[in-house]
Amino acid sequence: MGEGEREGDGERERDAPGYLEVRGLVARYPEFRLGPIDLSVGKGETLVVLGPNGSGKSTLLRLLAGLEPVERGRIRLAGRDITDLPPHRRSVGMVFQDLALFPGKTVWDNLTYGLVVQRWSRQEAEKRGEELLRDFHLSFLAERLPSEISGGERQRVALARALAPRPSLLLLDEPLSSADPRHARELRGEIKGYLRAAGTPAIYVTHDFDEGFFLAQRMALLREGRWVQEGPAEEVFDRPSDPFVAWFLGYNVLPKPASHHGTVAVLPEEVRLCDPGASGALEGVVESRGETGSQIRMFVRLSTPAGPLGAGREESPLLELLLPRGGAGAGTPAVGTKVHLRFERTVELPQDLPPNGFKRGFASGESGGP
Amino acid sequence: MASSKPPASPSPGGPEAGFGGRMPSRGTFRRWRTWLEDLPWLLPAVAFVLLFSLLPLLDVFSQAWTFGHGVRGVIFLLRSNNVLGRATREALGNSLEQGVLSAGLASLWGVPVGVFLARNRFPGRDLLLAFLLVPFLLPVLVVVLGVQELFTCPAQGACTGFLSSLWPVLGALGSGLPGILTVNVFYNTPMVALFTVAGIGQSSPAIEEAVATLGGGPWRAFRDAWGKHALVGGATGALLTFLFSFLSFAPPLILGQYSNWTIEDWIYSLFQLRSTVVSPDLAVAVSLWTVLFLLGPSLLYVLLARHARLFGGTPRPVRTVRLGARSWRALPFLAASAALVGFVAVMIASVLVGSFVVSSGTTLTSARLGTGNWLLLFSPRTTQALGGTSTVGAILNTVFFAVVVTLLLLLVALAAGYARLRHPHVGSLVDLMSFVPMLVSPVILALALWLFYYGTLYVPAFLWVLIVGAQAGLALPFVLETISLALRSHSRYPREAAQTLGARRFRAFLDADVPMAKEALIAGALFAFALSLGEFTATNFLYTPAYTTLVVEMYVLGLNHFSATAPGAAAAIGALLVVISLAAFYIILGVGRRGHGRG
Numbered sequence: 001m002g003e004g005e006r007e008g009d010g011e012r013e014r015d016a017p018g019y020l021e022v023r024g025l026v027a028r029y030p031e032f033r034l035g036p037i038d039l040s041v042g043k044g045e046t047l048v049v050l051g052p053n054g055s056g057k058s059t060l061l062r063l064l065a066g067l068e069p070v071e072r073g074r075i076r077l078a079g080r081d082i083t084d085l086p087p088h089r090r091s092v093g094m095v096f097q098d099l100a101l102f103p104g105k106t107v108w109d110n111l112t113y114g115l116v117v118q119r120w121s122r123q124e125a126e127k128r129g130e131e132l133l134r135d136f137h138l139s140f141l142a143e144r145l146p147s148e149i150s151g152g153e154r155q156r157v158a159l160a161r162a163l164a165p166r167p168s169l170l171l172l173d174e175p176l177s178s179a180d181p182r183h184a185r186e187l188r189g190e191i192k193g194y195l196r197a198a199g200t201p202a203i204y205v206t207h208d209f210d211e212g213f214f215l216a217q218r219m220a221l222l223r224e225g226r227w228v229q230e231g232p233a234e235e236v237f238d239r240p241s242d243p244f245v246a247w248f249l250g251y252n253v254l255p256k257p258a259s260h261h262g263t264v265a266v267l268p269e270e271v272r273l274c275d276p277g278a279s280g281a282l283e284g285v286v287e288s289r290g291e292t293g294s295q296i297r298m299f300v301r302l303s304t305p306a307g308p309l310g311a312g313r314e315e316s317p318l319l320e321l322l323l324p325r326g327g328a329g330a331g332t333p334a335v336g337t338k339v340h341l342r343f344e345r346t347v348e349l350p351q352d353l354p355p356n357g358f359k360r361g362f363a364s365g366e367s368g369g370p
Numbered sequence: 371m372a373s374s375k376p377p378a379s380p381s382p383g384g385p386e387a388g389f390g391g392r393m394p395s396r397g398t399f400r401r402w403r404t405w406l407e408d409l410p411w412l413l414p415a416v417a418f419v420l421l422f423s424l425l426p427l428l429d430v431f432s433q434a435w436t437f438g439h440g441v442r443g444v445i446f447l448l449r450s451n452n453v454l455g456r457a458t459r460e461a462l463g464n465s466l467e468q469g470v471l472s473a474g475l476a477s478l479w480g481v482p483v484g485v486f487l488a489r490n491r492f493p494g495r496d497l498l499l500a501f502l503l504v505p506f507l508l509p510v511l512v513v514v515l516g517v518q519e520l521f522t523c524p525a526q527g528a529c530t531g532f533l534s535s536l537w538p539v540l541g542a543l544g545s546g547l548p549g550i551l552t553v554n555v556f557y558n559t560p561m562v563a564l565f566t567v568a569g570i571g572q573s574s575p576a577i578e579e580a581v582a583t584l585g586g587g588p589w590r591a592f593r594d595a596w597g598k599h600a601l602v603g604g605a606t607g608a609l610l611t612f613l614f615s616f617l618s619f620a621p622p623l624i625l626g627q628y629s630n631w632t633i634e635d636w637i638y639s640l641f642q643l644r645s646t647v648v649s650p651d652l653a654v655a656v657s658l659w660t661v662l663f664l665l666g667p668s669l670l671y672v673l674l675a676r677h678a679r680l681f682g683g684t685p686r687p688v689r690t691v692r693l694g695a696r697s698w699r700a701l702p703f704l705a706a707s708a709a710l711v712g713f714v715a716v717m718i719a720s721v722l723v724g725s726f727v728v729s730s731g732t733t734l735t736s737a738r739l740g741t742g743n744w745l746l747l748f749s750p751r752t753t754q755a756l757g758g759t760s761t762v763g764a765i766l767n768t769v770f771f772a773v774v775v776t777l778l779l780l781l782v783a784l785a786a787g788y789a790r791l792r793h794p795h796v797g798s799l800v801d802l803m804s805f806v807p808m809l810v811s812p813v814i815l816a817l818a819l820w821l822f823y824y825g826t827l828y829v830p831a832f833l834w835v836l837i838v839g840a841q842a843g844l845a846l847p848f849v850l851e852t853i854s855l856a857l858r859s860h861s862r863y864p865r866e867a868a869q870t871l872g873a874r875r876f877r878a879f880l881d882a883d884v885p886m887a888k889e890a891l892i893a894g895a896l897f898a899f900a901l902s903l904g905e906f907t908a909t910n911f912l913y914t915p916a917y918t919t920l921v922v923e924m925y926v927l928g929l930n931h932f933s934a935t936a937p938g939a940a941a942a943i944g945a946l947l948v949v950i951s952l953a954a955f956y957i958i959l960g961v962g963r964r965g966h967g968r969g
Binding site: 065066067086087088090092093094096097098099100101102103104105113114117118161162164165167171 | 861863864866867868869870871872873874875877878881882885886888
């Protein structure tokens with residue numbers, strides 16, 4: 001299956017919109033509801049779904065794969081409605097969080113499993129298997145068991161296995177969550193390469209913003225089962241749509257100074273130390289600081305009483321700063337020192353922060369907004 | 371490219387253009403469809419439990435209840451001062467006495483052993499834990515024989531037991547209530563120890579470490595971290611010991627006198643006397659009352675075991691201490707453990723050696739070593755005593771029953787395991803149902819099967835079906851738990867991966883789950899084989915000479931007070947059964963190690 005379809009794959013087809021179309025997808029569980037979700041993924045496109053733990057990212061993938069029943073909504077893939085099809089008839093490949101390799105089967109048997117159960121001819125299956133071994137640099141591991149190869153090699157086997165039957169859609173459920181940070185960085189580069197080479201549309205789920213941003217052509221954020229923002233990755237990053245998105249993407253989020261409504265979001269790299277007299281400078285006290293390789297990370301408790309900043313709250317906002325070790329970061333103040341800050345760039349958002357505190361509000365699902 | 375949707379505006383329900391029509395709610399419909407699709411996989415387990423335990427039991431008990439025997443009959447019996455009334459009261463009292471004493475003794479010995487094994491690290495610990503399974507695999511008659519071999523001390527004449535001939539005071543353990551308790555303790559102490567280990571396995575090492583870092587000593591750690599779990603495990607084991615001993619059949623029948631008979635022995639006797647002395651329904655009525663009487667303890671056991679997650683819970687890595695030269699505090703626990711292992715080993719050795727001891731007098735010193743017992747086993751005299759069935763025939767019957775029971779249980783357990791993975795609630799119900807035969811006792815189950823199938827399956831041609839059903843029903847809880855636990859403890863992701871790669875649900879189950887549970891399947895099969903091999907109570911109730919098995923032959927030739935004509939041959943059968951049980955243990959051990967090795 002799918003052989004001819006993949007052969008004819010070209011740039012024009014890859015850019016065609018809506019290869020995967022999801023409309024009004026809803027799933028209900030005793031303590032959780034996902035959706036309604038609308039999304040579309042073009043051919044050859046990688047959509048990264050970001051969200052905190054428990055936001056429904058993995059559930060979304062399981063619904064698309066047919067592993068969980070859909071309560072309501074439609075899923076259309078490559079022109080056919082797959083909403084009611086069982087997983088084995090969907091042509092949706094999936095890489096699981098724990099990779100889910102068959103422990104008793106060799107690398108070769110794992111790779112060709114999908115081809116065997118989908119009844120590819122022996123010749124074709126062997127040809128495809130050899131091709132995957134070569135492309136994923138696994139040739140010398142073909143006869144080994146998953147327990148006999150490294151974590152990175154297992155990741156490659158899992159990805160190759162999912163791609164083997166040439167699925168119409170590939171789902172990746174935090175496949176790097178168990179890898180150590182160094183290997184995860186290397187592997188994400190490899191995965192991007194493989195996805196580009198395969199040309200298979202993919203949905204990649206992660207809670208790691210760096211990882212997601214690296215892999216994404218488009219990005220979507222989920223929060224408590226709801227789509228919060230979706231768009232091209234750069235656009236989402238540069239223009240977060242609400243305080244939650246900004247906070248999740250690593251922005252400092254604080255009430256808009258000198259205003260009774262709204263918030264401002266500012267990246268840690270875009271907060272600068274300045275003179276007390278500078279226009280719009282905010283005052284604060286350094287609470288802690290530490291070096292992180294090439295940068296200095298500093299946390300400053302704001303003490304500026306201007307506007308509603310801090311009004312009605314138990315404590316003033318805490319701002320994170322990232323300063324280069326040399327240059328602007330040279331001679332950074334010690335803990336307990338009073339400092340003044342200015343923002344190089346801010347994103348203004350119309351919503352308020354949750355009244356009961358920033359993180360508590362988000363964690364409990366309270367939303368700000370006028 | 372992307373669907374152009376304004377940011378920060380979650381879909382209010384989703385535009386439906388391009389998908390045609392309104393979107394129906396399909397959750398319930400799909401769940402029902404899945405249910406129907408999976409029904410065939412549930413059927414083997416449900417049908418088996420219904421046909422071979424629930425329906426016969428319900429039918430028999432409803433009859434007993436409807437016709438008043440269950441209420442008036444037993445109340446009259448218990449209150450009456452005639453022979454039957456006195457005997458029933460005495461049997462009930464014996465059951466209670468043996469149940470309570472056995473549970474107490476097994477706990478006193480088993481809990482310290484469990485604590486020692488759970489809390490200390492030393493070479494051979496895993497082997498020792500596995501060794502505690504051996505008594506469970508031994509047929510009860512072999513243990514009874516072992517007690518006789520070790521402690522026999524007749525009222526007249528010299529003691530001939532291996533130990534009682536050295537220390538005559540030990541002769542008291544060879545018969546009567548002490549002998550029965552010895553058998554019960556032999557069987558149940560290792561079980562209490564294993565339950566205690568499982569209970570401690572549910573405690574949190576992190577909490578214990580927190581107690582220690584906050585300044586709490588060993589007593590505090592016991593009180594606040596692991597003690598409660600150990601006691602719950604021990605109590606669950608003690609409760610099961612009470613149930614098993616209350617319903618004990620063979621040890622009082624063989625080692626005791628009438629005055630030691632339990633309610634199980636009494637029901638059996640009532641059934642044997644049915645057409646001559648008493649109404650046939652009397653046995654049924656007493657059975658019903660026994661079940662009602664034990665309903666509370668049985669349910670309490672199930673609830674306790676589930677609550678303490680002794681089955682199905684994920685054991686955590688227990689905080690253990692390396693046993694060293696300075697571990698003087700562990701010495702009493704070590705002594706209890708060594709004594710238990712020694713007890714099991716000596717019992718096994720006595721049966722093996724006893725098969726080669728040919729007695730020519732009344733004392734042990736007059737005995738000599740030889741193969742006479744084995745030759746006697748295959749002699750025409752034995753065939754005559756068995757009513758025409760030779761030992762070879764009994765071996766063939768035994769193997770046939772064991773193989774059929776094993777295959778049947780594997781099929782049922784796999785089907786139930788698959789259904790359980792798909793529908794956890796239904797699976798729990800099947801699990802609960804499968805425990806019924808264990809809680810109603812072999813005699814009551816056999817009685818129910820006999821009455822329910824009298825004239826249909828209880829005819830010479832189909833009697834083997836009933837025996838297989840009874841043996842399989844009694845082994846089902848253990849096999850089901852072993853296999854079901856393994857299937858549940860593995861990740862579901864390989865199965866789901868197989869599905870996304872194109873495998874149908876059942877193919878995915880076979881390709882992903884079954885290989886991961888291979889070790890448990892082999893262990894479950896061996897459990898089934900060993901339990902069928904040693905099942906005596908129900909088989910003895912149902913068999914005719916053509917269906918004689920090895921344990922029945924052992925009983926007839928050497929242990930039945932009335933028909934024991936060749937005790938030497940019984941000793942040889944005992945040794946044969948020990949060898950088979952040890953082989954099963956060895957394979958289970960090897961399989962378990964291979965499973966651990968793979969991680």
